[in-house]
Amino acid sequence: MAAKGFVEISVEGCKGCGLCVHHCPVKCLSLKMDDTNSFGLHYAYLSNEETCIGCANCAVICPDAAITVYRQSKAV
Amino acid sequence: MKDGYELVYKRPATLLDARMHYCPGCFHSTMHKIIMEVVEEMGIEEDTIGVSPVGCSVFAYNYMDIDFQQAAHGRACAVATGIKRSLPDKFVFTYQGDGDLAAIGTAETIHSCNRGENFTIFFINNAIYGMTGGQMAPTTLEGQKTSTSPYGRDIKNVGHPLRMAEMVSQLPGVAYCERLVLNTPANVRKAKKSIKKAFEIQKQGLGMTFLEVVSNCPSGWKCSPVESLDFVGEDMLKYYPLGVKKDVTANSN
Amino acid sequence: MSKKEIAFMKGNEALAEAALRAGMTGYYGYPITPQSEIMEYLTRQAPEYPNVTILQAESEVASVNMLYGAGGAGGRVMTSSSSPGYSLMQEGVSYIACAEIPSVFVNVQRGGPGLGTIQPSQGDYFQAVKGGGHGDYRVIVFAPNSVQEMVDHTILAFDLADKWRNPALILTDGAIGQMMEKIELPEHYKFRSTEDMRAEKPWATNGRKDGRKKNLLTSLNIKSEDMERKNHELQAKYAKICDEEVRYESYHLDDADIIISAYGLSSRICKKVVDIGREQGMKVGLLRPITLWPFPSKKIDELAKKENVKLFMSIEMSVGQMVEDVKLVVNGRKPVHHYGKTGGIIFTAEDVLNQIKAKI
The missing domain is CATH 3.40.50.970 (Thiamin diphosphate (ThDP)-binding fold, Pyr/PP domains)
Structure with missing residues (x-):
């Protein structure tokens, strides 16, 4: 079954603060600990695509507006 | 975009595409973002003038796509008074930290509130001087360690942390006063509503609108952004209780 | 009219x-x-x-x-x-x-x-x-x-x-x-x-409108290069102001060999000093700066070059402040003196004349 939502996180826009990871209700986000962006920061990414519900909590709490959120359209 | 999905959140266009200089996890960035979201949603980008302070948020003008003036330390409220008196139909706001608003600029804060100036004050209270490297602020909590209170704030020596929202809510010129926090997505959404309400009250010309935001400073507090949430939620909110302190529109709603 | x-x-x-x-x-x-x-x-x-x-x-x-x-x-x-x-x-x-x-x-x-x-x-x-x-x-x-x-x-x-x-x-x-x-x-x-004001002052922060970019008024130039560039811009403007906006009044300067410089209230008294001095046969003249900045340096330089000019005397209600600017221009070519009173005590024309006589 397709996930209810998905997010796009700007790798360069992310500062790796981890607030999105902390506040994700379904724990589908992680910090990329084996990679950094050009600022040397471990960026957040959608680590569990299946569970994202598109609630946008991550984007709302993200200080740097680095997250774009999409949600499955309701069936017409 | 993938088929079958719709956009539910994207960065507001009024927040310029520039990397903010704030440290990771700093609520200054969050506050900039949601102010610009409200400005965009209300469609008032061409009618809003911001005033930035001296402190970490001195560069607020680099990120918000609206007219801006940068004020001397503590004088944002005086500058905003001059702007609003000249342009009464525009939306005017100051964006100030605790040192700017509650130490060096206390007189300007109190008097512009007391005159009932029709602008909005965004007061970011993170209990520390961030820009200068973590010195004690007028709102630093009792016992809190900073670079100029290395053994913890001693109230016998330097006095008590100031509760600004409670203070200004006593002034007749203030129409709306609320203390907010940005530590959870729910609280961020709530803060956005309060910002919108403040601008709407400003439009009606009812008087000063004052929003105090209990904020964080992971670098100054020497903790991780996630750890800073605990200090905000447990220590800060105990001394700085959330809520509407005054709302002259409350009865008419 | x-x-x-x-x-x-x-x-x-x-x-x-x-x-x-x-x-x-x-x-x-x-x-x-x-x-x-x-x-x-x-x-x-x-x-x-x-x-x-x-x-x-x-x-x-x-x-x-x-x-x-x-x-x-x-x-x-x-x-x-x-x-x-x-x-x-x-x-x-x-x-x-x-x-x-x-x-x-x-x-x-x-x-x-x-x-x-x-x-x-x-x-x-x-x-x-x-x-x-x-x-x-x-x-x-x-x-x-x-x-x-x-x-x-x-x-x-x-x-x-x-x-x-x-x-x-x-x-x-x-x-x-x-x-x-x-x-x-x-x-x-x-x-x-x-x-009207929007048209006159396109730099003003009155709300970006009709597609104009945001305006910013700040005195913060955090990068050294930006601060120096700003200073050069300001200095270029100040140089133009010095060229175009100097204002002063000359009172009996043409044949004067004693040049009084005085501004504001002091200059009113010094006009009297010139009148009395001239009655007594002294060739006294007054240079009154109307703009204190930009300062009438060119006029003072012109006077300092004149052979007949014997001395300059700056009369001020202070212990001597403008006299320093007169000295800077005269640059040692002629003696430059000061006389003044402070604390709200105002000298009379006679006081000033006696001071001048003592310097001749």
Whole structure:
């Protein structure tokens, strides 16, 4: 079954603060600990695509507006 | 975009595409973002003038796509008074930290509130001087360690942390006063509503609108952004209780 | 031709009336002797001027920053104070100079230093012409010596502040502020609408409109290269002001071998000194700087070159401040002396003449 939502996180826009990871209700986000962006920061990414519900909590709490959120359209 | 999905959140266009200089996890960035979201949603980008302070948020003008003036330390409220008196139909706001608003600029804060100036004050209270490297602020909590209170704030020596929202809510010129926090997505959404309400009250010309935001400073507090949430939620909110302190529109709603 | 309107007014009130006629849109001030009549007069006239903001601020510090905001929003703005109050404003003047916000200041000087005395003085010359606040900046400084000039200079100060996007200062003193004289008042400037002001000042922060990019007024130039570039821009502007805006009055200078320099109240006494001196056969002349910055350096240089000129004498109600600028120009070619009194004690023409005779 397709996930209810998905997010796009700007790798360069992310500062790796981890607030999105902390506040994700379904724990589908992680910090990329084996990679950094050009600022040397471990960026957040959608680590569990299946569970994202598109609630946008991550984007709302993200200080740097680095997250774009999409949600499955309701069936017409 | 993938088929079958719709956009539910994207960065507001009024927040310029520039990397903010704030440290990771700093609520200054969050506050900039949601102010610009409200400005965009209300469609008032061409009618809003911001005033930035001296402190970490001195560069607020680099990120918000609206007219801006940068004020001397503590004088944002005086500058905003001059702007609003000249342009009464525009939306005017100051964006100030605790040192700017509650130490060096206390007189300007109190008097512009007391005159009932029709602008909005965004007061970011993170209990520390961030820009200068973590010195004690007028709102630093009792016992809190900073670079100029290395053994913890001693109230016998330097006095008590100031509760600004409670203070200004006593002034007749203030129409709306609320203390907010940005530590959870729910609280961020709530803060956005309060910002919108403040601008709407400003439009009606009812008087000063004052929003105090209990904020964080992971670098100054020497903790991780996630750890800073605990200090905000447990220590800060105990001394700085959330809520509407005054709302002259409350009865008419 | 404009209609003549004759009035008999106090210096401070004439200045206030002139500001209203010059199309002032905002006045922000704080009471201090001996200039409180300015705000008192403006608040009395306020009902006639519903579009003009006249606001008593909580301090001089607030006043100057209200000026920053209101001037930055595109207005024609003024504040007034006396020596200690103008000192308080200096941080703001520096910010305004760097952000290039047109604004008019009035300092009705009293004796200092410190809280000093409320009697007239010329002790703030250094503060007025050398900056006053921090950093490399200049303020256009007018030194009226009559109630009529309080009117004329105020109008000029508004226009030059706008023309050069620079602070302009009326440096006067308690005596001229308080004295009454017959004056001629000009007609009111044409009322400027918000749209007029938007067109006149495209840099103002009055809301980005019609696709214009955001405007920013700041004095922060955090990168060294930016700060230096800004300083070069300011200095280039100041050099132009020095070329175009020097104003002075010559009184019997053509054949003079004794050159008195005096401004403001002192210059009134020194005119008498010239008259009496000439009756006694002395070839005395007066150079009166009308703008203290830009300073009439070229004229002084011209005089210093003349063979017949024996000496310069700077007469000031201070222990000697402008005399330093005269010395800088004369640069050792001729002797330069100073005579002055402080604390509100005003010298007589006879005092001055005796001092000159002692130097010959």
